Amino acid sequence: xxxxxxxxxxxxxxxxxxxxxxxxxxxxxxxxxxxxxxxxxxxxxxxxxxxxxxxxxxxxxxxxxxxxxxxxxxxxxxxxxxxxxxxxxxxxxxxxxxxxxxxxxxxxxxxxxxxxxxxxxxxxxxxxxxxxxxxxxxxxxxxxxxxxxxxxxxxxxxxxxxxxxxxxxxxxxxxxxxxxxxxxxxxxxxxxxxxxxxxxxxxxxxxxxxxxxxxxxxxxxxxxxxxxxxxxxxxxxxxxxxxxxxxxxxxxxxxxxxxxxxxxxxxxxxxxxxxxxxxxxxxxxxxxxxxxxxxxxxxxxxxxxxxxxxxxxxxxxxxxxxxxxxxxxxxxxxxxxx
Amino acid sequence: xxxxxxxxxxxxxxxxxxxxxxxxxxxxxxxxxxxxxxxxxxxxxxxxxxxxxxxxxxxxxxxxxxxxxxxxxxxxxxxxxxxxxxxxxxxxxxxxxxxxxxxxxxxxxxxxxxxxxxxxxxxxxxxxxxxxxxxxxxxxxxxxxxxxxxxxxxxxxxxxxxxxxxxxxxxxxxxxxxxxxxxxxxxxxxxxxxxxxxxxxxxxxxxxxxxxxxxxxxxxxxxxxxxxxxxxxxxxxxxxxxxxxxxxxxxxxxxxxxxxxxxxxxxxxxxxxxxxxxxxxxxxxxxxxxxxxxxxxxxxxxxxxxxxxxxxxxxxxxxxxxxxxxxxxxxxxxxxxx
Numbered sequence: 001x002x003x004x005x006x007x008x009x010x011x012x013x014x015x016x017x018x019x020x021x022x023x024x025x026x027x028x029x030x031x032x033x034x035x036x037x038x039x040x041x042x043x044x045x046x047x048x049x050x051x052x053x054x055x056x057x058x059x060x061x062x063x064x065x066x067x068x069x070x071x072x073x074x075x076x077x078x079x080x081x082x083x084x085x086x087x088x089x090x091x092x093x094x095x096x097x098x099x100x101x102x103x104x105x106x107x108x109x110x111x112x113x114x115x116x117x118x119x120x121x122x123x124x125x126x127x128x129x130x131x132x133x134x135x136x137x138x139x140x141x142x143x144x145x146x147x148x149x150x151x152x153x154x155x156x157x158x159x160x161x162x163x164x165x166x167x168x169x170x171x172x173x174x175x176x177x178x179x180x181x182x183x184x185x186x187x188x189x190x191x192x193x194x195x196x197x198x199x200x201x202x203x204x205x206x207x208x209x210x211x212x213x214x215x216x217x218x219x220x221x222x223x224x225x226x227x228x229x230x231x232x233x234x235x236x237x238x239x240x241x242x243x244x245x246x247x248x249x250x251x252x253x254x255x256x257x258x259x260x261x262x263x264x265x266x267x268x269x270x271x272x273x274x275x276x277x278x279x280x281x282x283x284x285x286x287x288x289x290x291x292x293x294x295x296x297x298x299x300x301x302x303x304x305x306x307x308x309x310x311x312x313x314x315x316x317x318x319x320x321x322x323x324x325x326x327x328x329x330x331x332x333x334x335x336x337x338x
Numbered sequence: 339x340x341x342x343x344x345x346x347x348x349x350x351x352x353x354x355x356x357x358x359x360x361x362x363x364x365x366x367x368x369x370x371x372x373x374x375x376x377x378x379x380x381x382x383x384x385x386x387x388x389x390x391x392x393x394x395x396x397x398x399x400x401x402x403x404x405x406x407x408x409x410x411x412x413x414x415x416x417x418x419x420x421x422x423x424x425x426x427x428x429x430x431x432x433x434x435x436x437x438x439x440x441x442x443x444x445x446x447x448x449x450x451x452x453x454x455x456x457x458x459x460x461x462x463x464x465x466x467x468x469x470x471x472x473x474x475x476x477x478x479x480x481x482x483x484x485x486x487x488x489x490x491x492x493x494x495x496x497x498x499x500x501x502x503x504x505x506x507x508x509x510x511x512x513x514x515x516x517x518x519x520x521x522x523x524x525x526x527x528x529x530x531x532x533x534x535x536x537x538x539x540x541x542x543x544x545x546x547x548x549x550x551x552x553x554x555x556x557x558x559x560x561x562x563x564x565x566x567x568x569x570x571x572x573x574x575x576x577x578x579x580x581x582x583x584x585x586x587x588x589x590x591x592x593x594x595x596x597x598x599x600x601x602x603x604x605x606x607x608x609x610x611x612x613x614x615x616x617x618x619x620x621x622x623x624x625x626x627x628x629x630x631x632x633x634x635x636x637x638x639x640x641x642x643x644x645x646x647x648x649x650x651x652x653x654x655x656x657x658x659x660x661x662x663x664x665x666x667x668x669x670x671x672x673x674x675x676x
Contacts, residue, residue, distance in 0.1 A: 064579070064609050064610075228605070229602075232604065247608045248608075250604050250605050253602065260601070260602045260605075261601055262599065262600075262602045263599055264591065264597075264598045265603065265604075266566050266588050266591075266616070267591055267598075269585055269614060269616035270585045270586075270618075271401045271402050271616065273615075273617050273621055274615075275615045275616075276604075276607060276613070276614045277607075277612075277613045278604070
């Protein structure tokens with residue numbers, strides 16, 4: 001570590017957003033560096049991850065994760081390089097991933113981070129296809145969706161970090177895969193590059209129900225839901241008997257300031273003996289190794305491609321986060337910090 | 339069979355209801371009797387069952403069962419006595435249960451009906467606790483709900499044919515059981531006679547959410563939903579992480595003429611990793627014997643009580659059916675035909 005790196009820039013949450021967050025909710029500050037004590041390492045942030053679920057933590061309301069505290073450093077998935085080690089498990093130059101602050105440098109306990117192997121894939125993938133979003137896709141689709149050959153799988157938020165992986169795993173399992181995304185560039189990417197059988201640009205479809213019927217001539221067996229709202233209403237109208245609906249995200253609703261209303265879905269689930277299951281990836285923590293191993297195999301076999309949108313500079317992390325809600329990202333949205 | 343029984347009264351559906359059905363939808367007619375051919379029996383109807391799900395079949399819309407045809411005899415669960423047999427499997431005087439017409443006499447193939455043993459329990463129970471409603475409670479609660487000791491189970495429509503059995507099975511499994519029903523007479527019955535830990539009269543609770551919080555100090559682990567609508571909204575607000583919600587019925591919505599709207603439930607299911615599963619008892623057809631055997635054991639051990647509301651006379655079947663939607667029944671609603 002050189003002298004000019006002693007300043008640690010940090011991004012704080014300084015205001016809880018109402019509705020869509022804007023940049024006034026965030027503030028860039030500098031602080032003194034910490035150093036690792038026994039069993040700790042100092043990591044230089046290489047990449048940080050912005051994820052839709054973080055929006056929920058910005059409210060002052062207990063959810064499945066505790067809310068962010070005002071005027072404290074935001075935190076999320078970070079890939080860092082070990083620049084100072086007081087741990088026998090890590091050496092200088094190792095890479096590690098963990099839940100750390102939005103800042104240039106973090107001190108972490110050796111058990112709070114996981115070492116990553118830069119030879120398998122670029123280290124940024126530990127925040128994407130070989131990290132939380134990839135595992136979310138893997139467990140949500142396979143454990144809840146239970147895809148069978150020839151079944152039809154619809155995924156919303158299909159061009160996002162989770163959706164791109166869901167669709168590809170479903171293809172690996174012999175399913176017909178239909179993605180829903182928010183631009184022609186995204187839908188073309190899904191069909192041309194990722195092997196989706198069809199993709200619907202919901203911003204462009206005059207009648208989403210009709211477009212779904214065309215794309216899913218045999219109905220919908222699995223709906224992997226990342227978005228909620230009207231899009232999900234349309235997909236639910238097309239489900240088959242015994243449909244499975246892994247509920248992964250509801251990004252269309254995260255910025256609502258009132259309780260969102262919609263058509264009641266229970267009659268549709270009831271008459272189709274359909275299963276809907278909410279989940280968070282942490283439920284599968286005991287099986288993360290299995291998931292990462294399998295995803296790495298598919299990556300290696302070129303059955304799985306990964307997609308990243310990278311914004312440069314810690315100072316641009318708020319902008320990258322806000323962009324998620326406008327659908328600006330293509331695949332996994334990352335911030336390259338150093 | 340004596341000469342004066344040769345007239346077969348029947349109840350036809352002559353008009354599809356809009357909203358709540360009324361008696362003008364039904365018509366009592368008489369027709370000629372049929373006689374059993376080879377492999378068939380003639381059954382004299384003793385009891386017929388009126389069930390909320392039949393409302394769905396009165397619409398001209400495919401659901402999980404085909405719609406009733408206009409100007410044809412309604413059909414549903416019937417317990418009959420064999421009065422003429424052309425089958426080696428049945429003798430005169432045997433009792434059988436099956437899906438048969440709302441009429442005095444039915445001809446049925448020997449494989450369309452199941453013989454019942456009148457020594458285990460009164461034959462009417464083949465339409466209730468030892469029949470479709472009992473099996474619905476058994477499989478929905480145990481297979482989807484998966485109750486564990488000390489968990490809290492809430493059941494709506496708790497005083498109905500299914501709800502009374504759900505609550506008692508949950509008690510047998512060591513759960514805290516809270517019933518929601520529509521009168522003080524019903525709630526007293528649930529707590530005083532059926533061993534429910536608490537019961538809420540939703541018509542009488544100024545704030546159902548508050549009443550639920552009081553009755554469920556540890557939150558709700560299983561919500562067995564027979565009713566849907568506002569009541570279910572309130573219960574969903576109280577679910578714990580990893581809650582299970584067997585969707586059995588939505589009686590509050592069956593008579594809606596427009597798509598019912600309500601608060602979107604996906605965010606709540608998502609943040610609690612909750613499972614919601616629609617089902618119909620027929621999904622478990624391969625395991626009906628297991629279910630009936632177990633229910634009969636509990637009945638015999640007096641761990642399970644059954645509750646029946648009986649209306650006399652085939653001509654009153656429409657009234658009994660309509661009464662379901664006003665919550666007039668207490669336990670299983672039956673029509674005693676002969």
